[in-house]
Amino acid sequence: MSLALRNLTVSIGPHQVCAGLDLDLAPGSCLAILGKNGAGKSTLLATLAGLRPPDAGRIALAGRTYAELGLAAAARLRGWLGQERNDPFASTVLDTVLTGRHPHLGRWDWEAPADTAIARAALAAMGLAGMEQREIRTLSGGERQRAALATLLAQQPQLYLLDEPLAHLDLNHQIATLELFTRQAQTEQIAVAMVLHDPNFALRFCDRVLLLFGDGTHSTGAAAEILDAASLSRLYGHPLRRVEAPHLRHPVFVPE
């Protein structure tokens, strides 16, 4: 599914996140959103998910705005991973992941065996097979993050909007998670937009990049063209050096 942004302006309080942003995310494409802490990456992603209104501009999923889609139809099209992990009540891991099936169920439906099978497959894909009956609050931070990603997989959307999907994950699971979503994007023509903190991951796994400079300006385009030492140094306010690695497919950015 495609995501189209036209002349999008987003701000939070007095802080402008972006102004006049035009962006097209094609099916099978993967977008990395990079920026400093507080630049407004999460705010922008929540806006793209339809959870808060933009100040101006238009957001269209496969040609239709959130207002035209309605909440339920939108929930079948796009999945959003937030940063908050907080469960005040006890629940098993499987029950937590089954909540991802909500948009696919009618008002009086109960989860069918098919839904449970989807949830179990999602848990297995995130390396949590065998933990179905564990209490969610006894999981480690990284396991909880993977349970949240599994919930999103169980939702089976056409557009993934991931806010720091790698938070709390060890290196092994960081790579596995990035490979899973980029592979899904290519094989199932799904679009992915994610907030990342590592420009090297952005270059390796994403074909498109959006840089938010924190002063309302932005820069977007193909990852290989946008990501260079100068713009990344400006983005993070810290000098980065580009290192060519002949035996790797991509150059590497190293902080000075």
Next chain:
Amino acid sequence: MPTRRRALLVLTLLLLLAAASLATALAVGSLAVPLSEVAAALLGTQGADSGTLPVVLDLRLPRALAGFACGGLLALAGALMQVLLRNPLADPYVLGISGGAGVGALSAMLLGLAGLGIAGFSFVGALAAMLLVFGLAHGDGSWTQTRLLLTGVVVAAGCGAVVALILSLAPEQRIHGMLFWLMGDLSQAGEVAPVLVVLVLALAVTLPFARELNLLARGAEQALALGVAVPTLRRLIYFVAALATAAAVTTAGSIGFIGLIVPHLVRLAIGNDQRLLLPAVVLAGGSLLVLADTLARTVVAPIQLPVGVLTALIGVPAFLYLLGRGAKT
């Protein structure tokens, strides 16, 4: 997550518990009535000349039904408040509804009103507190859980101060009645039909949204992303819980612990799926209050204890037992 079949089984068992508690309430008392006569009285097959008929039908039945309805309403309101505030410590009284009702009821008693006057004043007090909290919490349009909770707690504290003021100003002979009202007392329960209707309506309005409440309990933003109309649902839950509380408190005073403990008891036993939890807490809360009230009027008869004391005395050890058992597994 329970299957639909298991949910029906649990609810059937709880229905039996409710029937048993009501039967006990009708049979037990200063005049013991055999269950066969209770059944005959209910079915209308008993002769009008029988001495037990008015005791069962006119004295005990309205009181037992009022107790069941109030217990069910308080437990339902407690379960809804805990989801709405995403806080396991929430209860029906946390947002000041009972405080408002208390100010109303005690004002009526201070003015020398009785029966319907007290009920009317306390209902108006509860509604005023409900609208005050809603209006203040909604002030800047954000309506966050924390703001709602803080507003409710402050309004409740204010009502508590007014209640203390009325108690200190009230003439000696009225204080006993006021204290009983504050502790919760079913002997004053008047008309039963309205509170039963409110119970059925509250459950009928919330059950269609039960799965959405499961999502709301896990987080508002995630629920919104999964297609739940969060602002509308929150308002609905707030008003249903507040009206349920107002109806219960108006009928029987502020009976404590049912609204906090019954949702936890049921949650520990059957999990937190609102599709099963909401009807289950209604049956469990109703049964517990009927049993507690039966004890309250028999245990040191002819003196009647305020039922609120009994609900706490039964509920607290039961809760601690389940909590301890849950911690071991």
